[in-house]
Amino acid sequence: MNQKLFLTTSKNVARRLTELFDFVWPTAAAIWNLRWQVSGLMAVNPELTHDELQGRFVGGSGIRGANLRKACIDSTWEDQQQEFARFLLIEFCSLYEAWCEGSLAELGQAATLSKDLQFPSSTTNGTQRGISRATAVINGSQSAILTAAIHQSLLSNRKYSLPHLEQLLICYRYFKEVRNSLVHGGGSPSTSFINAEAAYAALSTTDLGVKEIPEYQPYTQGSPIAVSLRGVVGFGDIILKLVCTLDIEFSKSTAAEGVFISRWKSVHGQSPVVIAQNPHDRETRIRKLVRKLNLPKPATSDAFLAWLSANRLIV
Incomplete structure (x- = not known):
């Protein structure tokens, strides 16, 4: 996954999501x-x-305060899955929020766009809101150089889901509103939750580009909001799709040029790297230098080489 993402923030969040996926089912x-x-x-x-009981099951572990009778006898398996799902839900939402803030900072964009990255597109009094506004601002000026050299290589990431971006954010809003109701509302539904559930319930697997829609438990009036462990894990994959899709889209912005130049100098030093004049050796060398930036093999061209030279990255 690291080789198919552009931003360092994206790589870190994708790595953490993968760690959680590896943790959840063995732990359950x-x-x-x-x-x-x-x-x-x-x-x-x-x-x-x-x-x-403690001596039989906990002795030697260093764990203190475990009430095994309450956890394993008095609590049902369904109750424990609910608790586990809540922990994961909060973590997944926090990871996406952190990605929004971190990616904007890395790209040198306004932090206020973070909210737009968390909502599907809408228009209020003629003003564009949500993901369409964020992408319009960030990708309003595109880099022909990075589009050809880097962006095209990143498109092979199997989590890239641009055709489903709006629907992915509808899914995100539902689970985020569940999280908000659990954390801030004591499990009681808000108007935002009710609206988000209705929008999410209308989606199909085709809309999301998935084999299975993340499971949810429809709200019943008078009952607390419930979550599904299987559904929350599926939501984690939705977060990964969002991160990968937006990362790859932003890799073709002019803002991404600054990220590339900064990373090059951080890895290869402030002075230009001397490149051989032989075309074959030069191309091989450039590809190795870019790979050291933890990026996929670039599509080299005369224009890309000229851009590297103009920015004093090679001579």
Whole structure:
């Protein structure tokens, strides 16, 4: 994944998302197994004390305060999946918010665009809002050089989902409003949540470009908002698609030129790199230098070489 993204912020967020994907199901399986072992032991030894349970399952781990009876006997598996899903939901939303702020800072764009990156497109009193406004501002001026040399190479990222961008953000809004209701509303729905759920419920797998729509539990009036562990994990993949799609789109902006130049100088030094004049050796050398920036192999051209030279990156 690192080789198919442009911004350092994107690489870091994608790495963290991958780590969470690798963590979630083995951890859920471990919790399930612990429940089975504790309940089985208690079934044949119902008089076991708290300390005996701790010694059997927690001793030597360094963990303190684990109430195994409450966790494995008094709480249902559904309750524990809900808790796990809530933790992940908050983390996924925070990661996307961090990506919005970090990518804008890296590109030298206004921090106020962060909100637009978190909403599908809309128009209020003739003013454009949401993702269309953000992309119009950031990509309003495009780099023909980076579009040909870098952007085209990034398009092979399998998470790139530009045709589904608006729908991905409708999905994001639903799960973000769930998160907001759980964190700020005590599990009670807001008007924003109700509207976001209605918009999300209308989406299909084709709309999102996925095999399975992230599962959700429709809100029932009078009941608390519930989340699905499977659905939240699916939402994590939606976040990854958003990050990859927007990163790749922004790689063709003129703002991305500054990112490229800054990273080149950080890796290769402030002085121009001396390049061989032999065309084959020169092309090979350029590709290696770009690869050291943690970018895919560029499409080299006379125009790209001239741009590198004009910016005092090579001589």
